[in-house]
Amino acid sequence: MPQKKQSVIDPFGSTVIEDYQYLLKEFGIQPFQPLLNKVAKPNMFMRRNVIFGHRGFDLVLDAIHKDQEFAVMSGIKPTGEFHLGNLMTASEVIYFQQQGGQAFYCIADVEAYQDNQISLQDSHKFAIGNVADLLALGFDAKQGVIYKQSTEQRVKDLAIILSRGITLATLRAIYGERHFGLYLASLIQAGDILMPQLTDFNGPKPTVVPVGIDQDPHLRLTRDLARKFRQYNFIAPSSTYHKIMKGLDGSPKMSKRSPMSYFTLHEENEAIKRKISHAFTGGRDTVKEQRQLGGVPEICPIYEICLYQFVTDDQEIVNTYHACKNGTLLCGEHKAQTIQRVLDFIQEHKRKWRHNYDEAKAIVESTQPQIHKQ
């Protein structure tokens, strides 16, 4: 694959691209690059190789080209405030909605309950804020479907139906040995992914699930089940995979367990400034050395958040890459620029968020849990 060789000089690459290549080979995920010139209006993630792989995305492309129905489905685990990973997924869903897809956004409160021990009541509160973020980013709630797993009966019913088609051996092979509730949550996610194909939503259709590569196990499970339950005529769902952002603190990925590794869209400006200022970078030990050798944007989380989210102009990010590589752009300067850019983005986002809050509340409250804590 050409990407591997290019990775050191590719502004859209990453030093961990070998790992992604491994995923492509080991799990049969297809590389996204060969499809790129078939996408009429590729989004930023596609153009920049942030979306690096897919399963069966050809079907969705075909539907777009032929102006046929297709769906996009993804969601959020409502465990707190919107972070950059949520932002990426939401942007992808909105992109496909704007390309004509019937859009489904799932609030995965059953998964939050099973995986993060968050009660359905707490999820409900988080979900209101999360949905306001989604609307602020441009999701059209009138054309799309926003729902909670815990109250969308069709999803639960699909989980019950599909559960007959799966053995414990398969679940263990995909997820390892977990408690029962987590397996159930994965069956419910299979229900989420197939719901757009029910007759209530106009029947079987190509469906793209844009997610982080860590979500691939759910796709493998669901594609397998979709094929097994022939009587429903499901089309095996497609997926696109984006890379996972590195932690600001230099850890392999942003994680709630390390507060310095990430920020949300609702943190205090001062906290965000501090996290970016203290971030790990691809800089050298001394200014002199950096002027001579240049920085290493491939390992730099600051470069990465610009690439993935905050620099929307392709030429500008290419310029940044080269300015870092040739030693003209130093880390302090780049951090200062990035802080400004992030805070500007967040200020504007928060304005829209407040504007959309009441609508979000109404949407989420129309999905009240049926069993309240007693």
Place this chain on the structure above:
Amino acid sequence: MPQKKQSVIDPFGSTVIEDYQYLLKEFGIQPFQPLLNKVAKPNMFMRRNVIFGHRGFDLVLDAIHKDQEFAVMSGIKPTGEFHLGNLMTASEVIYFQQQGGQAFYCIADVEAYQDNQISLQDSHKFAIGNVADLLALGFDAKQGVIYKQSTEQRVKDLAIILSRGITLATLRAIYGERHFGLYLASLIQAGDILMPQLTDFNGPKPTVVPVGIDQDPHLRLTRDLARKFRQYNFIAPSSTYHKIMKGLDGSPKMSKRSPMSYFTLHEENEAIKRKISHAFTGGRDTVKEQRQLGGVPEICPIYEICLYQFVTDDQEIVNTYHACKNGTLLCGEHKAQTIQRVLDFIQEHKRKWRHNYDEAKAIVESTQPQIHKQ
């Protein structure tokens, strides 16, 4: 335990009582006999030791004595026409409803789907007939709750909530290695058993689940979960266990796999006659021998269906037992009597069944499945 010694001369005993004793010891089920004199109006099954064991039934007795709220819950797997096992369970539910219990009757269509590969649509059809049987037997639908697992959201939601409290190791220990759907069905049954204690039904209360002893695993699971989820203040559900009827053909139990082992309440009279006429009995090889030695009612399925269901007068069944034992009642004569008694019962039952059919249809149709086969 006194029953063991008495078993050969006890008209309400059974030669397999040792097996039941084993269950009492091995699984910590309590013998029912010591409670019998505390039951104000014991039903036929209690008086005749057909209900031989229980878990925590003291709680329910207490509630009855103090005129406090309690519930009764049991149900049917809608896989065909009502048979004698269903009849026994339904009679027990109705008995506790008449003692003042809030009554819940579950149509276990998710279990039928997972365990018997019966579609929810087919279950729906069977359920109408089954509910007409329940009403014909005297269930008061205005005071009680009849529902399907697949459409009762509270039951599914409880299954989701409770599933976090259980490991695969526990499920394997209780049920053995089964496909995922069957484990899910058992969680849904835990939901069935605890639903009467939700705030929608006036909160925690003693609940008795009258079932065949083969259903004990569900009770063990549910009692364990009820204790684990303290925040709901569930009272661990109680149970009563009835013995399982022997097959008419001499097999250890009535089973759909052996059509000659059982009959339903909706078979042709001729088929029922044939099955009873050809049934295995506790008779001897020759008339002479039987006159001399007497029959063995303890192993006789004809005696058993009279004892469990068709002879309602206690003195009469005692007389029958002794007439068999002392050789005055021969098998042919007893079969002829029993055929007449069964057909009389069924004729009257069918009349009530037809009378209740429309109401049953309305009840079941108010629970249409949400996902139709596409």
